[in-house]
Amino acid sequence: VILHVDLDQFIAAVELQHRPELRGRRVIVGGSGDPSTRGVVATASYEARRFGIDSGMPLRTAAHRCPDAVFLAFDRPAYQAASSEVMAVLAGFPWTLEVAGWDEAYLELNGDAPERVAADVQRAVLGRTGLSCSVGIGENKLQAKVASALAKPGGICRLGSENWTSVMDQRPADTLPGIGPKRKQLLAELGITDVGGLARASEETLCERFGPNIGSWLRQIARGIDETPVRPEHPPVRSLGHQITYQHDLADPVAVELEVTRLAATVAQDLQTAGKLAQSVVVVIRFAPFETHGHIARLGRRSAEESQLTAAALTALERFELDRPVRLVGVRAELVF
DNA sequence: TCTGGGGTCCTAGGACCC
DNA sequence: TCTGGGGTCCTAGGACCC
Numbered sequence: 001v002i003l004h005v006d007l008d009q010f011i012a013a014v015e016l017q018h019r020p021e022l023r024g025r026r027v028i029v030g031g032s033g034d035p036s037t038r039g040v041v042a043t044a045s046y047e048a049r050r051f052g053i054d055s056g057m058p059l060r061t062a063a064h065r066c067p068d069a070v071f072l073a074f075d076r077p078a079y080q081a082a083s084s085e086v087m088a089v090l091a092g093f094p095w096t097l098e099v100a101g102w103d104e105a106y107l108e109l110n111g112d113a114p115e116r117v118a119a120d121v122q123r124a125v126l127g128r129t130g131l132s133c134s135v136g137i138g139e140n141k142l143q144a145k146v147a148s149a150l151a152k153p154g155g156i157c158r159l160g161s162e163n164w165t166s167v168m169d170q171r172p173a174d175t176l177p178g179i180g181p182k183r184k185q186l187l188a189e190l191g192i193t194d195v196g197g198l199a200r201a202s203e204e205t206l207c208e209r210f211g212p213n214i215g216s217w218l219r220q221i222a223r224g225i226d227e228t229p230v231r232p233e234h235p236p237v238r239s240l241g242h243q244i245t246y247q248h249d250l251a252d253p254v255a256v257e258l259e260v261t262r263l264a265a266t267v268a269q270d271l272q273t274a275g276k277l278a279q280s281v282v283v284v285i286r287f288a289p290f291e292t293h294g295h296i297a298r299l300g301r302r303s304a305e306e307s308q309l310t311a312a313a314l315t316a317l318e319r320f321e322l323d324r325p326v327r328l329v330g331v332r333a334e335l336v337f
Numbered sequence: 338t339c340t341g342g343g344g345t346c347c348t349a350g351g352a353c354c355c
Numbered sequence: 356t357c358t359g360g361g362g363t364c365c366t367a368g369g370a371c372c373c
Contacts, residue, residue, distance in 0.1 A: 010373095031341065040341050042373095055373090061338040074341080101373050180371050211348055214370090238345070245341060290340060296366065330342090 001114045002230060003107040004136040004144035005090060005121055008153040010103035011043035013131055014082045015072050026069040028053055028062050033073030035063035038245050042074050085129045098230045106141055108230040118156045142226035145177055164224035169196030176221050198222035241332025242266055249288045249325035256326050263331035264313040271304035271333060278333035281309055283316040286328035295319040302336050
């Protein structure tokens with residue numbers, strides 16, 4: 001039996017802990033906190049969601065739809081700190097814990113009454129961090145994760161092979177994690193809109209449209225099947241980088257080059273801090289209005305040295321024709337692992 | 338009304354080798 | 356004038372997740 005613990009409105013909840021006077025108000029967290037700048041909504045409070053505000057929406061749009069909302073800057077260190085507290089509480093239980101993100105984790109039980117454990121977990125997290133969470137119970141990670149979404153906010157929900165079909169069949173296909181807007185659209189073109197339809201679809205048709213792996217995997221998740229293990233250790237980091245969207249497009253190629261150099265130096269620093277070596281560097285350029293391209297350059301030798309990273313980044317940059325204004329520059333190191 | 342930042346994984350196509 | 360088949364590796368792009 002697997003539990004999926006998912007914090008409710010995590011980012012907004014952390015902000016409201018720091019500013020209790022904002023409880024009950026329309027709060028929107030994202031970007032610099034200034035809705036006249038480039039950025040998107042990370043999380044909106046329930047009060048703001050009623051105005052159609054949701055994650056990913058441009059801040060400018062959110063300000064239009066909800067002019068009297070309170071806008072707060074995205075505060076990564078605060079969320080990381082809150083997350084660590086929550087995970088420490090979960091680690092205190094005697095079960096295998098997989099941290100799956102800032103605000104979610106899996107617990108693998110062995111024989112204990114899962115509903116009772118779920119309630120214990122909720123009580124412990126709330127008592128020690130002040131944060132509310134939802135808990136899904138399943139026979140695998142997929143079922144548990146889907147169940148926790150159904151349990152929101154603050155509830156407990158159990159899915160298993162006996163009720164998967166009755167609970168899920170009629171729900172839209174994108175209820176399943178792994179199906180986003182594009183796959184939902186492609187499925188709709190095949191006449192598949194709900195989970196039941198996907199479960200009954202022909203594997204051949206799905207593989208033809210989505211490729212061999214994704215095609216058969218989609219059909220599996222629609223049937224509630226998932227064999228991925230709960231893994232307590234963090235998987236090795238594969239890449240590490242930074243990207244910046246500029247408030248004003250960079251029109252000058254020299255400015256772009258300077259930014260690539262700056263970002264490469266930051267990435268080198270981060271590599272050294274993490275004790276990792278890069279084997280190649282990817283430079284990403286997003287041209288105005290919104291066209292993104294990337295080029296990769298291999299390092300002469302595995303390294304975390306600033307000079308090596310910078311040289312490779314500039315080599316990659318040379319492959320771009322910088323003949324248009326640039327709105328984003330990114331540098332990412334691919335690691336040796 | 339313009340569209341963040343940090344990641345992972347998969348796919349398609351081309352180069353190359355035997 | 357027309358050009359196999361099997362395999363690997365690399366690159367670029369895309370979809371998704373939080």
